[in-house]
Amino acid sequence: MRWDDLFADLQAQFEAAADEHVPMQVAELAEAEIATTMLPDRWRARRGEQLQVRLRDGSDRDGLVSDAAQDWLVLAREARRSLIPRSAVVLARPLGPSAPEPTRVERGLGLGHVLRALAQEHLPVVVHTIAGTYRGRLARVGGDHCDLVDARGVVTIAWSGLVSVESGT
Known part of the structure:
Protein backbone atom coordinates (compact mmCIF):
# COMPACT_ATOMS: atom_id res chain seq x y z
CA MET A 1 0.00 0.00 0.00
CA ARG A 2 2.79 2.42 0.82
CA TRP A 3 4.33 1.74 -2.58
CA ASP A 4 1.08 2.75 -4.29
CA ASP A 5 0.93 5.94 -2.23
CA LEU A 6 4.57 6.72 -2.98
CA PHE A 7 4.14 6.32 -6.72
CA ALA A 8 0.88 8.27 -6.68
CA ASP A 9 2.65 11.09 -4.83
CA LEU A 10 5.56 11.03 -7.32
CA GLN A 11 3.11 11.08 -10.22
CA ALA A 12 1.27 14.06 -8.70
CA GLN A 13 4.57 15.92 -8.18
CA PHE A 14 5.62 15.23 -11.77
CA GLU A 15 2.29 16.46 -13.14
CA ALA A 16 2.44 19.60 -11.00
CA ALA A 17 5.98 20.32 -12.18
CA ALA A 18 4.96 19.74 -15.80
CA ASP A 19 1.96 22.07 -15.39
CA GLU A 20 4.25 24.77 -13.96
CA HIS A 21 6.61 24.48 -16.94
CA VAL A 22 3.91 24.69 -19.60
CA PRO A 23 3.22 28.43 -19.13
CA MET A 24 6.97 29.10 -19.01
CA GLN A 25 7.53 27.09 -22.20
CA VAL A 26 4.67 28.85 -23.94
CA ALA A 27 6.03 32.24 -22.89
CA GLU A 28 9.54 31.30 -24.04
CA LEU A 29 8.23 30.10 -27.42
CA ALA A 30 6.16 33.26 -27.88
CA GLU A 31 9.17 35.42 -27.04
CA ALA A 32 11.36 33.47 -29.47
CA GLU A 33 8.76 33.89 -32.22
CA ILE A 34 8.48 37.64 -31.60
CA ALA A 35 12.27 37.95 -31.71
CA THR A 36 12.29 36.61 -35.27
CA THR A 37 9.48 38.89 -36.51
CA MET A 38 10.63 41.55 -38.94
Whole structure:
Protein backbone atom coordinates (compact mmCIF):
# COMPACT_ATOMS: atom_id res chain seq x y z
CA MET A 1 0.00 0.00 0.00
CA ARG A 2 2.79 2.42 0.82
CA TRP A 3 4.33 1.74 -2.58
CA ASP A 4 1.08 2.75 -4.29
CA ASP A 5 0.93 5.94 -2.23
CA LEU A 6 4.57 6.72 -2.98
CA PHE A 7 4.14 6.32 -6.72
CA ALA A 8 0.88 8.27 -6.68
CA ASP A 9 2.65 11.09 -4.83
CA LEU A 10 5.56 11.03 -7.32
CA GLN A 11 3.11 11.08 -10.22
CA ALA A 12 1.27 14.06 -8.70
CA GLN A 13 4.57 15.92 -8.18
CA PHE A 14 5.62 15.23 -11.77
CA GLU A 15 2.29 16.46 -13.14
CA ALA A 16 2.44 19.60 -11.00
CA ALA A 17 5.98 20.32 -12.18
CA ALA A 18 4.96 19.74 -15.80
CA ASP A 19 1.96 22.07 -15.39
CA GLU A 20 4.25 24.77 -13.96
CA HIS A 21 6.61 24.48 -16.94
CA VAL A 22 3.91 24.69 -19.60
CA PRO A 23 3.22 28.43 -19.13
CA MET A 24 6.97 29.10 -19.01
CA GLN A 25 7.53 27.09 -22.20
CA VAL A 26 4.67 28.85 -23.94
CA ALA A 27 6.03 32.24 -22.89
CA GLU A 28 9.54 31.30 -24.04
CA LEU A 29 8.23 30.10 -27.42
CA ALA A 30 6.16 33.26 -27.88
CA GLU A 31 9.17 35.42 -27.04
CA ALA A 32 11.36 33.47 -29.47
CA GLU A 33 8.76 33.89 -32.22
CA ILE A 34 8.48 37.64 -31.60
CA ALA A 35 12.27 37.95 -31.71
CA THR A 36 12.29 36.61 -35.27
CA THR A 37 9.48 38.89 -36.51
CA MET A 38 10.63 41.55 -38.94
CA LEU A 39 8.87 44.83 -39.66
CA PRO A 40 7.80 43.80 -43.19
CA ASP A 41 6.11 40.73 -41.70
CA ARG A 42 3.88 43.05 -39.72
CA TRP A 43 3.24 45.30 -42.77
CA ARG A 44 2.05 42.29 -44.75
CA ALA A 45 -0.44 41.53 -41.97
CA ARG A 46 -1.99 44.99 -42.58
CA ARG A 47 -2.77 44.48 -46.31
CA GLY A 48 -5.97 46.32 -47.16
CA GLU A 49 -5.87 48.27 -43.91
CA GLN A 50 -4.77 51.77 -42.94
CA LEU A 51 -1.19 52.42 -41.95
CA GLN A 52 0.77 55.56 -41.20
CA VAL A 53 4.55 55.67 -41.42
CA ARG A 54 7.05 58.30 -40.41
CA LEU A 55 10.02 58.41 -42.75
CA ARG A 56 13.63 59.20 -41.97
CA ASP A 57 13.29 62.71 -43.41
CA GLY A 58 10.56 63.43 -40.83
CA SER A 59 7.68 63.31 -43.32
CA ASP A 60 4.62 61.09 -42.95
CA ARG A 61 2.81 58.88 -45.42
CA ASP A 62 -0.48 57.16 -44.83
CA GLY A 63 -2.91 55.02 -46.74
CA LEU A 64 -4.08 51.49 -47.26
CA VAL A 65 -1.35 48.89 -47.43
CA SER A 66 -1.82 47.77 -51.03
CA ASP A 67 1.32 45.67 -51.22
CA ALA A 68 4.34 44.83 -49.11
CA ALA A 69 7.49 42.76 -49.45
CA GLN A 70 10.70 42.35 -47.48
CA ASP A 71 12.33 45.51 -48.87
CA TRP A 72 9.40 47.83 -49.54
CA LEU A 73 5.85 48.88 -48.80
CA VAL A 74 3.17 50.47 -51.02
CA LEU A 75 0.56 52.73 -49.45
CA ALA A 76 -2.49 53.75 -51.50
CA ARG A 77 -4.50 56.89 -50.90
CA GLU A 78 -7.07 57.64 -53.61
CA ALA A 79 -5.07 57.73 -56.89
CA ARG A 80 -1.70 58.22 -55.16
CA ARG A 81 0.63 55.28 -54.61
CA SER A 82 3.67 55.65 -52.37
CA LEU A 83 6.46 53.11 -52.76
CA ILE A 84 8.51 53.26 -49.58
CA PRO A 85 11.80 51.43 -49.09
CA ARG A 86 12.11 49.55 -45.83
CA SER A 87 15.23 51.54 -45.01
CA ALA A 88 13.26 54.82 -45.06
CA VAL A 89 10.72 53.80 -42.39
CA VAL A 90 11.40 55.04 -38.88
CA LEU A 91 8.06 54.19 -37.28
CA ALA A 92 4.67 52.80 -38.23
CA ARG A 93 1.25 52.71 -36.68
CA PRO A 94 -0.92 50.82 -36.05
CA LEU A 95 0.75 47.46 -36.45
CA GLY A 96 -0.63 44.19 -35.23
CA PRO A 97 0.95 40.78 -35.08
CA SER A 98 2.95 39.16 -37.83
CA ALA A 99 1.51 37.79 -41.05
CA PRO A 100 2.23 34.23 -42.15
CA GLU A 101 5.63 33.54 -43.68
CA PRO A 102 6.16 35.43 -46.95
CA THR A 103 5.85 33.44 -50.13
CA ARG A 104 8.90 32.75 -52.28
CA VAL A 105 7.70 35.45 -54.68
CA GLU A 106 7.29 37.99 -51.87
CA ARG A 107 10.80 37.23 -50.60
CA GLY A 108 12.21 37.65 -54.10
CA LEU A 109 10.53 40.94 -55.02
CA GLY A 110 13.16 43.49 -54.18
CA LEU A 111 12.97 47.24 -54.50
CA GLY A 112 14.63 47.05 -57.91
CA HIS A 113 11.81 44.90 -59.30
CA VAL A 114 9.20 47.49 -58.40
CA LEU A 115 11.28 50.43 -59.62
CA ARG A 116 11.92 48.63 -62.94
CA ALA A 117 8.18 48.06 -63.35
CA LEU A 118 7.57 51.78 -62.81
CA ALA A 119 10.30 52.62 -65.33
CA GLN A 120 8.77 50.28 -67.95
CA GLU A 121 5.38 51.95 -67.53
CA HIS A 122 6.92 55.41 -68.11
CA LEU A 123 4.73 56.79 -65.33
CA PRO A 124 5.42 60.28 -64.02
CA VAL A 125 6.72 60.01 -60.47
CA VAL A 126 7.74 62.22 -57.59
CA VAL A 127 10.89 60.92 -55.94
CA HIS A 128 11.53 62.11 -52.40
CA THR A 129 15.11 61.75 -51.19
CA ILE A 130 16.93 62.91 -48.11
CA ALA A 131 18.51 65.54 -50.40
CA GLY A 132 15.32 66.88 -52.00
CA THR A 133 12.36 66.09 -54.23
CA TYR A 134 12.53 65.33 -57.96
CA ARG A 135 9.74 64.99 -60.54
CA GLY A 136 10.10 63.05 -63.74
CA ARG A 137 10.13 59.53 -65.13
CA LEU A 138 12.31 56.64 -64.08
CA ALA A 139 14.55 55.74 -66.99
CA ARG A 140 16.97 53.10 -65.75
CA VAL A 141 17.22 51.09 -62.58
CA GLY A 142 20.49 49.61 -61.41
CA GLY A 143 21.29 47.39 -58.46
CA ASP A 144 21.56 50.27 -55.95
CA HIS A 145 20.50 53.39 -57.87
CA CYS A 146 18.04 54.67 -60.44
CA ASP A 147 18.09 57.33 -63.14
CA LEU A 148 15.29 59.86 -63.23
CA VAL A 149 14.70 62.05 -66.28
CA ASP A 150 13.45 65.46 -65.21
CA ALA A 151 13.21 68.89 -66.87
CA ARG A 152 16.97 69.45 -66.45
CA GLY A 153 18.15 66.07 -67.75
CA VAL A 154 19.05 62.88 -65.94
CA VAL A 155 19.67 62.67 -62.22
CA THR A 156 21.01 59.46 -60.68
CA ILE A 157 19.57 58.67 -57.26
CA ALA A 158 21.23 56.24 -54.86
CA TRP A 159 18.74 53.97 -53.13
CA SER A 160 20.45 54.79 -49.84
CA GLY A 161 18.99 58.31 -50.10
CA LEU A 162 15.54 57.24 -51.28
CA VAL A 163 12.61 58.14 -49.02
CA SER A 164 9.64 57.40 -51.29
CA VAL A 165 8.54 57.19 -54.91
CA GLU A 166 5.03 58.41 -55.58
CA SER A 167 2.81 58.09 -58.60
CA GLY A 168 -0.66 59.44 -59.24
CA THR A 169 0.01 62.75 -57.50
